[in-house]
Amino acid sequence: MASNSLSRDESGLRSRTIVIGDRSFPYHFGRDCVAEIGAAIAELRPDKLVFVTDDDVAARYRHHLDTLAGSIPALILSHPSGESMKTLTCLSSHLETALRAGVTRRSVVVSFGGGVPGNLAGLMANLLFRGVRLVHVPTTTIAAMDSVLSLKQAINSGVGKNHLGTYYSPEAVFTDVELFTTLPERELRSGLCEMAKNCLAIQPSALAGLREVIAAGDMASPKSLLWLLDASIAAKSAVTRDDTFERREGLVLEYGHTAGHAIEICDHRARGVAGLPHGAAIALGMLVAAHISHARGGLSDDEVSVHYEIVTGLGVEPALPAAVGVDDVLAVIADDNKKGYLPPRPDTVPFVLLRSLGRPERTGDLPLVPVAVREIRAALDVIAQQSAAAPVAVG
Numbered sequence: 001m002a003s004n005s006l007s008r009d010e011s012g013l014r015s016r017t018i019v020i021g022d023r024s025f026p027y028h029f030g031r032d033c034v035a036e037i038g039a040a041i042a043e044l045r046p047d048k049l050v051f052v053t054d055d056d057v058a059a060r061y062r063h064h065l066d067t068l069a070g071s072i073p074a075l076i077l078s079h080p081s082g083e084s085m086k087t088l089t090c091l092s093s094h095l096e097t098a099l100r101a102g103v104t105r106r107s108v109v110v111s112f113g114g115g116v117p118g119n120l121a122g123l124m125a126n127l128l129f130r131g132v133r134l135v136h137v138p139t140t141t142i143a144a145m146d147s148v149l150s151l152k153q154a155i156n157s158g159v160g161k162n163h164l165g166t167y168y169s170p171e172a173v174f175t176d177v178e179l180f181t182t183l184p185e186r187e188l189r190s191g192l193c194e195m196a197k198n199c200l201a202i203q204p205s206a207l208a209g210l211r212e213v214i215a216a217g218d219m220a221s222p223k224s225l226l227w228l229l230d231a232s233i234a235a236k237s238a239v240t241r242d243d244t245f246e247r248r249e250g251l252v253l254e255y256g257h258t259a260g261h262a263i264e265i266c267d268h269r270a271r272g273v274a275g276l277p278h279g280a281a282i283a284l285g286m287l288v289a290a291h292i293s294h295a296r297g298g299l300s301d302d303e304v305s306v307h308y309e310i311v312t313g314l315g316v317e318p319a320l321p322a323a324v325g326v327d328d329v330l331a332v333i334a335d336d337n338k339k340g341y342l343p344p345r346p347d348t349v350p351f352v353l354l355r356s357l358g359r360p361e362r363t364g365d366l367p368l369v370p371v372a373v374r375e376i377r378a379a380l381d382v383i384a385q386q387s388a389a390a391p392v393a394v395g
């Protein structure tokens with residue numbers, strides 16, 4: 001868990017200690033602090049820095065890479081931006097280049113970018129000489145509020161997403177929220193939807209702060225971003241503290257992901273890159289989970305309404321995209337990757353549901369329960385029947 005106390009070091013950076021199972025590392029964050037981050041990296045006394053970034057980030061922030069490196073010899077490994085680069089081919093090419101450039105056990109791999117460079121850097125650091133030091137400098141909200149708070153490092157295979165991976169811990173994470181201000185609105189909102197999930201499923205006490213950010217109407221202001229980042233660190237860390245591999249308590253982070261991921265896949269099949277961003281799909285998945293929880297006597301009417309208030313406040317229309325049918329979503333849900341955690345039961349899918357905000361339903365000590373396909377269909381039907389103009393139906 002993030003240590004309870006938020007401290008500030010001499011440079012003004014805020015710091016929290018992240019504990020995940022038997023590993024721990026500091027997470028430093030602030031605003032306009034790239035020079036301070038560079039100074040902190042220099043204190044690791046590396047013989048060489050190996051930056052892993054993507055072409056768009058490198059072009060936009062080349063000056064920051066120079067500041068981060070300072071006088072330390074640096075190698076910049078860059079690739080075209082996007083998920084399609086999370087491959088063994090790209091990883092292998094980066095590794096070969098680093099080795100030919102003389103990387104040693106004293107070198108430090110530094111990710112500078114979103115979750116894609118972050119995952120590639122994590123695997124590189126883990127593989128080079130069976131483990132060299134890793135530092136993350138995330139530049140997207142998804143990376144800063146989600147992926148760097150997990151030890152999971154993975155790339156995609158030709159068969160599926162995140163199929164090849166390991167768990168590896170960074171020496172430290174450094175975030176400058178000013179970097180998020182250049183993110184496209186779509187990326188920013190996607191990260192905020194994941195944050196909303198943390199509030200609803202893990203830390204409802206943070207809802208008041210989230211409402212303030214939404215009401216202020218400027219989610220991209222550094223003040224809002226600093227609050228969101230700190231609240232995300234606290235919420236995610238609260239459930240991974242004793243769960244290094246995110247296979248027990250950490251499964252609650254999957255709230256909204258079962259239906260959400262299926263909606264995302266169906267929409268992208270139908271509309272390609274114009275499909276819903278990941279976070280918006282997860283927001284719809286949370287509405288599905290909320291309706292199922294309500295129908296089972298868990299969430300109250302008010303608590304379902306809170307879901308709608310937050311989801312619509314983040315700009316997500318609470319309706320299935322026109323191109324996505326309920327049967328399509330159910331077909332994809334049948335292949336959900338949480339299969340195997342619960343004893344198999346015909347016509348059911350494991351779901352994270354809530355008894356109340358912040359309190360998941362459980363099977364034994366797992367925050368997962370089997371849900372019948374007919375229950376999922378009923379909840380999807382509610383979402384499918386809604387349109388932007390229709391009043392929000394609860395219950």
Ligand SMILES: NC(=O)c1ccc[n+]([C@@H]2O[C@H](COP(=O)([O-])OP(=O)(O)OC[C@H]3O[C@@H](n4cnc5c(N)ncnc54)[C@H](O)[C@@H]3O)[C@@H](O)[C@H]2O)c1
Nearest residue numbers: 056081082114115116139140142146147150152179182183
């Ligand atoms: N390890 C984990 O537990 C975990 C958790 C969540 C996500 N992930 C992984 O992270 C990836 C998604 O993360 P992502 O959305 O950051 O992907 P990404 O790295 O592809 O970044 C998204 C886009 O934002 C651009 N970008 C990055 N920083 C920017 C900035 N400051 N200003 C403007 N544009 C910028 C990038 O060039 C890219 O086009 C997925 O591969 C996912 O599997 C891993």
